[in-house]
Amino acid sequence: MSGLSTWLIVGLALLLAWPVQNTVLAAFAFWRPRPDVHNGPLPQLRFWIVIPALDEERVVAATVRAALALDSPQTPVRVLVVDDASTDSTPEILAAIDHPRLHVLRRALPDARRGKGEALNAAYRWIRGVAVGEGAERETVVGVIDGDGRGEPGMLREVAGFFRRRDVGAVQCRVRIHNRDRLLGLVQDMEFSCIADASQSLRDVLGSVDLGGNGQFVRLSDLMRFGDAPWSRCLVEDLELGLRVHLAGMRIRYASNAVITQQAVVDPRRLIRQRTRWGQGNLQCLRYLPKLIASPAIRTFALLDFAYYLLAPWLLVPASIAVAGIAGLSAAGWMTGTSFGGVVATGADLPLAAAAWLATLAVPGLLWGLVHRLRLRDEPLRRALLAGFAYPLFLLLGMAATWRALGRHLLRRNAWAKTERLHEETPSPVLAG
Structure with missing residues (x-):
């Protein structure tokens, strides 16, 4: 078999695998099993919500108020904001919020600004000291909500239900986007609320749920297994903590009905920078x-x-080369009328081949747009389908970010780049899930 034939087979296999995988995952989004968390009284838990804040003046006030509002008699909440040596008006905004359940931990240089993981570790050590002093380390749950995060009212009841079982060490909430008025924001909402939601629900069955940076909740007593620094300086400290939790023999559950919203990155260059990290x-x-x-x-x-x-980021680079090669060969054949030995369709077969290509590229996104409309029902069908049409272009940005990530990794450039926030004129709506 020639090298060209091998690349053709690899590329075609990848093209066919993508719509098949998405079809199976979309079907699971409709017919997934119901989580086993709704029977029996809630456990007596105390929630600490940590909000890491580095120059969050545009969003932090609304985030803190939303976190404090999650408090209830069944799920008492205290909030700890880690001001990681902010240089904007974040300290003044926090000082203006006078609430007995709000605590602010201010970190000064040189300890500050070493990444989100270090800020979370400082918060963990502070909370551990308080909980041990109260004799409440076994009942305490530590949650992480990003500076732009908004928790849905009642979400903690859903989270607490999973902690009925002692083998559950952590719970990850479902993520949605609240600034989805722009197309790029809506595509990210489809990515998180539909595609990632179905993936995490499947992982909940398989036992491989991963922790996300926003809306993760971990038992304090289980965090204490990892010493003074449960979170690492890895660029995705949440993923690494999730792997450590699994290796320690604890389960991570996915709470699809506990919704937390966040901002989308609506500038393509900033999005590539985020996805590179x-x-x-x-x-x-x-x-x-x-x-x-x-x-x-x-x-x-x-x-x-x-x-x-x-392995996916490592495999995406050769896979993208194979698919690009197929696309380039097909384009050359269609423009010149050359079939390259029968590999590229020409003449009367050309319309059918072009339709197959378009279907392969468009069907997965349109399918997820339909899932978004039918499952969530808070966007008109035309916008949901438009997001589906844009999904392949969105994936091209992700592909560019993966190439960039691989280059930075090989060059050992590990600087942590914070995601920039957008100014919010009014408090973000909390969405039903």
């Missing part, structure tokens, strides 16, 4: 794969899923 963090976490393979706590299907998303 995420991709590079995935690359850094690949070192955990041998431990996962050797661990008796990891089930076979969970291991396959871990391997898939840890």
